[in-house]
Amino acid sequence: MDPTPESVGTGHERRRRAYSARNRALDVHLNLNVRGRLPSATVAINERSDELRRQGRTICKLGLGQSPFPVPQSVVRSLQENAFQKDYLPVKGLPALREAIADYHRRKEDVPATAADVLVGPGSKELMFLIQLVYYGDLVIPTPTWVSYAPQAGIIGRQVQWIQTRSVDRWQLMPDQLQALCDMDPGRPRIVILNYPNNPTGGTYKLEELKGLARVARENKVVLLSDEIYSDLHYKGQHVSISRFYPEGTIISSGLSKWCGAGGWRIGHFVFPTGMRWLLDAMAAVASETYTATSAPIQHAAVRAFQGGPDIERYLKHSRRVLSTLARWIVNHLSNAGIRVEPPRGAFYLFLDFENYRDELAARNITTSVALCEHLLEEAGVAILPGSAFGRPESELTARMAFVDFDGEKALDAIEPVASDAKLNGAFVRSIAPEMSAAIDRIVEWTGAAANPRS
Numbered sequence: 001m002d003p004t005p006e007s008v009g010t011g012h013e014r015r016r017r018a019y020s021a022r023n024r025a026l027d028v029h030l031n032l033n034v035r036g037r038l039p040s041a042t043v044a045i046n047e048r049s050d051e052l053r054r055q056g057r058t059i060c061k062l063g064l065g066q067s068p069f070p071v072p073q074s075v076v077r078s079l080q081e082n083a084f085q086k087d088y089l090p091v092k093g094l095p096a097l098r099e100a101i102a103d104y105h106r107r108k109e110d111v112p113a114t115a116a117d118v119l120v121g122p123g124s125k126e127l128m129f130l131i132q133l134v135y136y137g138d139l140v141i142p143t144p145t146w147v148s149y150a151p152q153a154g155i156i157g158r159q160v161q162w163i164q165t166r167s168v169d170r171w172q173l174m175p176d177q178l179q180a181l182c183d184m185d186p187g188r189p190r191i192v193i194l195n196y197p198n199n200p201t202g203g204t205y206k207l208e209e210l211k212g213l214a215r216v217a218r219e220n221k222v223v224l225l226s227d228e229i230y231s232d233l234h235y236k237g238q239h240v241s242i243s244r245f246y247p248e249g250t251i252i253s254s255g256l257s258k259w260c261g262a263g264g265w266r267i268g269h270f271v272f273p274t275g276m277r278w279l280l281d282a283m284a285a286v287a288s289e290t291y292t293a294t295s296a297p298i299q300h301a302a303v304r305a306f307q308g309g310p311d312i313e314r315y316l317k318h319s320r321r322v323l324s325t326l327a328r329w330i331v332n333h334l335s336n337a338g339i340r341v342e343p344p345r346g347a348f349y350l351f352l353d354f355e356n357y358r359d360e361l362a363a364r365n366i367t368t369s370v371a372l373c374e375h376l377l378e379e380a381g382v383a384i385l386p387g388s389a390f391g392r393p394e395s396e397l398t399a400r401m402a403f404v405d406f407d408g409e410k411a412l413d414a415i416e417p418v419a420s421d422a423k424l425n426g427a428f429v430r431s432i433a434p435e436m437s438a439a440i441d442r443i444v445e446w447t448g449a450a451a452n453p454r455s
Ligand SMILES: Cc1ncc(COP(=O)(O)O)c(C=O)c1O
Pocket: 065, 122, 123, 124, 125, 126, 146, 195, 199, 227, 229, 254, 255, 256, 257, 263, 266, 267, 268
């Protein structure tokens, strides 16, 4: 038998070799589906922004899409009162919470949901991962799109079919586009993602468009995964779920992260059509072998949030007013400077299009959305995310702005005494969001500088 490396040489050498063998890094054996994956673009820009701040630069962070508002007091209180809850809960969710969620969707969207149709999970993102794991079929994603659907499909090994929406359609999926995709391979099992109010555009669908999409989906027997997590941040409080027009094939995805400002609480849910209980059950089976159940105190507190009431409605009304006032002001400012932006109808995102500046930007070597955002960060001190992170072509000069860099609590206090029909002007915007409004000025100036490369 050959001597092992440890058995030759002096005692000192043997010990040294044994030590280095113990500390030698193991070979890298990563699942092929995750090899080369990097943290999301959102995380990367956030880290770069923090680094620049550490260097003493003024940076306005409009990259990360987190609600600026505090969790409503009554919901926080309910969490405090339930801190003692320690038992594992049923994998599908606390029965009282499933009931409260079903009631919320009946009340808000006239969707005939029952508690048995609801699946609660640790964030809707996790449920989206689970559905892709258990459903056998392709994932159809209209772009621009939220950043995580496609990487989840990649990790699982699901095939993604992209549909590029058009700026003339307000970046929304049109029924004929969905029909054209289905015609290419009729009968193929598919989940189509809809997301409205949309991240990254803030756009929503007109009633006729929802009906058209529902008709195409029904004719082609596709499953709609309708991500309606921003529904309660529709600025006019008039969100309509597509489930009303295609109840048998629509799964609604929602949660507390956005309208209730509780992203870090990690709770989300799906509402299934009764005929799709097989899918709910399959997801619950996988959940029981992975995260077991969602945090007990959070679920108990969430009951209060979904029960609603006057304080929650007031909170929502003021949140919507703050967001729509900011959106209107920013859209005006940017459009006056020649930056195209579709006025949002809900949520806290804007999808900017610098196409009007293509030649001037090209003269400064800026020909991709990534370069555009890098220059904006380094030269104007504003962090926004490139359109390519949202599934758009690399050379398209688009970017997402999350207009959330302001103190949400102060903004709610400031807007509360203002009469509902009062027109809020720029002075109000500058008072509630001084840094963010200054950042918008810097984008406008920077773009002006881009228009004149010699300046
Ligand atoms: C469109 C969209 N869907 C889903 C999520 C995930 O939300 P949750 O916190 O429920 O996982 C987000 C979060 O940013 C989102 O923007």
